[in-house]
Amino acid sequence: MKTIIGLEAHIPINLVDTKLFCGCSLPDENAQPNTFTCPTCLSMPGSKPVVNKKVIEFALRLAIALNSEIQNQIIFSRKNYFYPDLPSGYQRTQYEIPLGKGGFVILNSRKKVRLRRVHIEEDPGALIHKGAYCLVDYNRSGIPLVEIVTEPDLESPEEAREFLNKLITTVNYLGIHDSQKGTIRADANISIEGNNRVEIKNITGFKEIESALFYEIARQKQELGEGKVIHQHTRGWDTNKQTTFFQRGKETEIDYSYITESDLVPIEITKELIEKVKKDIPELAHEKVQRYIKQFKLNKEDAETIASEFLLADLFEKVSKKIDPILAAKWLRRELIRVVEYNKLNLHDLEIDETHLIELLELIDKKQITERIGQKIMELLVEKPFSPKEYVKQQGIKVVSEDKELEILCKEAIEQSKKAVDDYKSGNEKALFFLSGAVMKKTKGQADIKKVNEILKKLLK
Numbered sequence: 001m002k003t004i005i006g007l008e009a010h011i012p013i014n015l016v017d018t019k020l021f022c023g024c025s026l027p028d029e030n031a032q033p034n035t036f037t038c039p040t041c042l043s044m045p046g047s048k049p050v051v052n053k054k055v056i057e058f059a060l061r062l063a064i065a066l067n068s069e070i071q072n073q074i075i076f077s078r079k080n081y082f083y084p085d086l087p088s089g090y091q092r093t094q095y096e097i098p099l100g101k102g103g104f105v106i107l108n109s110r111k112k113v114r115l116r117r118v119h120i121e122e123d124p125g126a127l128i129h130k131g132a133y134c135l136v137d138y139n140r141s142g143i144p145l146v147e148i149v150t151e152p153d154l155e156s157p158e159e160a161r162e163f164l165n166k167l168i169t170t171v172n173y174l175g176i177h178d179s180q181k182g183t184i185r186a187d188a189n190i191s192i193e194g195n196n197r198v199e200i201k202n203i204t205g206f207k208e209i210e211s212a213l214f215y216e217i218a219r220q221k222q223e224l225g226e227g228k229v230i231h232q233h234t235r236g237w238d239t240n241k242q243t244t245f246f247q248r249g250k251e252t253e254i255d256y257s258y259i260t261e262s263d264l265v266p267i268e269i270t271k272e273l274i275e276k277v278k279k280d281i282p283e284l285a286h287e288k289v290q291r292y293i294k295q296f297k298l299n300k301e302d303a304e305t306i307a308s309e310f311l312l313a314d315l316f317e318k319v320s321k322k323i324d325p326i327l328a329a330k331w332l333r334r335e336l337i338r339v340v341e342y343n344k345l346n347l348h349d350l351e352i353d354e355t356h357l358i359e360l361l362e363l364i365d366k367k368q369i370t371e372r373i374g375q376k377i378m379e380l381l382v383e384k385p386f387s388p389k390e391y392v393k394q395q396g397i398k399v400v401s402e403d404k405e406l407e408i409l410c411k412e413a414i415e416q417s418k419k420a421v422d423d424y425k426s427g428n429e430k431a432l433f434f435l436s437g438a439v440m441k442k443t444k445g446q447a448d449i450k451k452v453n454e455i456l457k458k459l460l461k
């Protein structure tokens, strides 16, 4: 049973100075509620919106990067619905003519995910539920969003995650979105081939989007397995229970009755503007790969992995100002990513700082700690940032050579596996594999197996 998924992703364009239609700054993380507002983003009678040109330029960067067909004139429309987070009773969005039509994103499998449109809209305020009552914060009201609508080309939650990851990396690279300041939100349309589709509204954040898709696919398959019919309807996502829940049926679908926003004039997207925006686009991932290979002599694999994540590329460039780039690439790509993946984290979750990585790599480079200690420190650094130099001092970690350290590990292995030692001594050569295997495990496969066998044989004599 093939799964069919289409996404509508909303990404805040939060690297502009002001909101979409007024002069308010974008609220910072610790802002008091309703302090980043003005008559316009509170929709007071008589207030008039003025388009922030920078948002148009930033959204254009994205539409160009996503291979969308840029429209030469765009308009805004009012999407009417009544909800307390929307003081005007309508959301200003693009309906009839989006900024970009079509476009695509290519996944690692070379699969092409087609896009339907890319457009700009304003964020509503936020409702804060507190037990029996509900508060509303309009700080978010009027923050520019870019909405990316895909065709139903995605076939699994993993593909959806990869698509969103690519999208986020692109907006990070384009310099239009800071993931630390705002989160991606998405609506998802899901169906099992040959059946009706179900829409899940307003899921916040990467992990949640993936979890919601997993849940909903399993739910639909179970219903179908029981011989039930899936009716077209809309569901919500409960983050606490990690389940989707029924919101409304098709017959109660909201009628948004779009009308043109008469307070705003149509905006011309001239060739000159497109050329200017193209010139402003910063270095993108594929360009970084070429530069890393040329400038730092990285191998293609390291260069591609590092450039595929904006944050990783950023860390790498900062670290390699002080550290041999090849050593930095090796440790960031293999060790940092290994630890992050093992802990099922996202690079965006880390508080890691380049100064700590530089300290760690200096210790390794000057052979003041072994690679194995280095790996351990990396594991701790991912949990919580600290100074590796101080740590080494405090822990009294002595400088031991790799050979000396291997000897210690071999001794441990011998002490811990009496049976293998006895077997070996009574002539079973194969018992040595057990011991060397134990040592290799402790070094996470980093040690030279020949050397390990030599040391073991010497110690067992």
Ligand SMILES: [Zn+2]
Binding pocket: 019, 022, 023, 024, 036, 037, 038, 039, 040, 041, 042, 142
């Ligand atoms: Zn405002």
